[in-house]
Amino acid sequence: MITTPDLIESLVANAAPVRRLRPPVARAVGWLLFAALMLALLAVSHEMRPDLALRLRQPEFVIGVAASLATGVLAAIASFLLSIPDRSRAWLLLPLPALFVWVSTIGYGCLINWVSLQPGSLPFGDEAGCFALLVLTGVPLSLAMLIMLRYAALLAPTRVAISGSLAVAAVTATALSIFHEHDASAIILIWNFGTAVLLVALGGAFGRRMFSWVAYAGK
Amino acid sequence: MARELDWSIYMARAQAGDRDAYRRLLEDVAPYLRSIAARHFRNSGDIEDAVQEVLLTVHAVRHTYDPARPFGPWLVAIANRRVVDGLRRQGRSRAREVALETEHETFAAPEANYHEAASEARALRDAVEHLPPGQRDAIRMLKLQEMSLKEAAAVSGMTVAALKVATHRAVKSLRKVLGQDRRT
Numbered sequence: 001m002i003t004t005p006d007l008i009e010s011l012v013a014n015a016a017p018v019r020r021l022r023p024p025v026a027r028a029v030g031w032l033l034f035a036a037l038m039l040a041l042l043a044v045s046h047e048m049r050p051d052l053a054l055r056l057r058q059p060e061f062v063i064g065v066a067a068s069l070a071t072g073v074l075a076a077i078a079s080f081l082l083s084i085p086d087r088s089r090a091w092l093l094l095p096l097p098a099l100f101v102w103v104s105t106i107g108y109g110c111l112i113n114w115v116s117l118q119p120g121s122l123p124f125g126d127e128a129g130c131f132a133l134l135v136l137t138g139v140p141l142s143l144a145m146l147i148m149l150r151y152a153a154l155l156a157p158t159r160v161a162i163s164g165s166l167a168v169a170a171v172t173a174t175a176l177s178i179f180h181e182h183d184a185s186a187i188i189l190i191w192n193f194g195t196a197v198l199l200v201a202l203g204g205a206f207g208r209r210m211f212s213w214v215a216y217a218g219k
Numbered sequence: 220m221a222r223e224l225d226w227s228i229y230m231a232r233a234q235a236g237d238r239d240a241y242r243r244l245l246e247d248v249a250p251y252l253r254s255i256a257a258r259h260f261r262n263s264g265d266i267e268d269a270v271q272e273v274l275l276t277v278h279a280v281r282h283t284y285d286p287a288r289p290f291g292p293w294l295v296a297i298a299n300r301r302v303v304d305g306l307r308r309q310g311r312s313r314a315r316e317v318a319l320e321t322e323h324e325t326f327a328a329p330e331a332n333y334h335e336a337a338s339e340a341r342a343l344r345d346a347v348e349h350l351p352p353g354q355r356d357a358i359r360m361l362k363l364q365e366m367s368l369k370e371a372a373a374v375s376g377m378t379v380a381a382l383k384v385a386t387h388r389a390v391k392s393l394r395k396v397l398g399q400d401r402r403t
Binding site for chain 2: 005007009011012017018151156
């Protein structure tokens, strides 16, 4: 067992200059720009859904997309704030209002479309494309988030992972609403939100391990 | 407060690579961290472990400190985090392990069993105390104070022969009392 004075000496010997982190909000903006770039690339490669112009005239769709986008933005800001030791853990609550609106629109959509759901109409073919879209946006965004927040492994991994996953899930869901053509059936909406819940749950469960893995790989 | 301002300045310099400032900061901060850890751990080894964990974390995340903000809350947040981790680890290991404290150790060397020796000495003193007065004085003078028979005779006014008899009887009854104790 090393004594504390010896430990201090060895830490001092390793005290290379470090680059200070930019303010958390600036870093969140950086990540969001990356997310915007991803969405732009998808727009170029994927084409918008054909009925987008029509859907944009429906207030419930616009509110839903705006709410999921707001959830993504706020959750991203919250994650970067939470990853700094001296910021309040109450920042975890920042995305909640937007999340509430988003969940409400999904619930409303379910309620409205409940009748239109018929046994034969489950869009199975759709789900492969839907899944590909989720992976295409979700994976790079998660990786970027993980790398940018890797030192949170030493501080509050679970908290940061939950809000980080929420940010990724919300941005992914936004992408899904814009690019993926679907008749707002309950199944698709549940798919949409189910993926978000799954991502957040995975983040909460494995966030600590993922962060420490990336933190050690980065050293 | 002035101390905190110093820490903030030291940390800002340390981030730029100033080793002297960094050493000063860590040495300054260590006793403070020890006082935080001492609120949660009793074992001095656990306290020192927690202090070292905090120092390592401070080192690993020193780039997250913003000199525009106070240093104290930043440090305390890290320290609390590490203390909580330490308590969790302790809880886990307590469930499965029994820590071997110094009181549990015993060795063949007589020094290691000092407590037993001390209690035996007390038992002997009590036994001497309960002897009849003549025998007690004889034992005290001849065995404990290591007087010669002549000196003891001069001090007590007893004859040498009487002292010898008293000592003999005293040793006999002590052996009986202590021996009985040992057998039970």
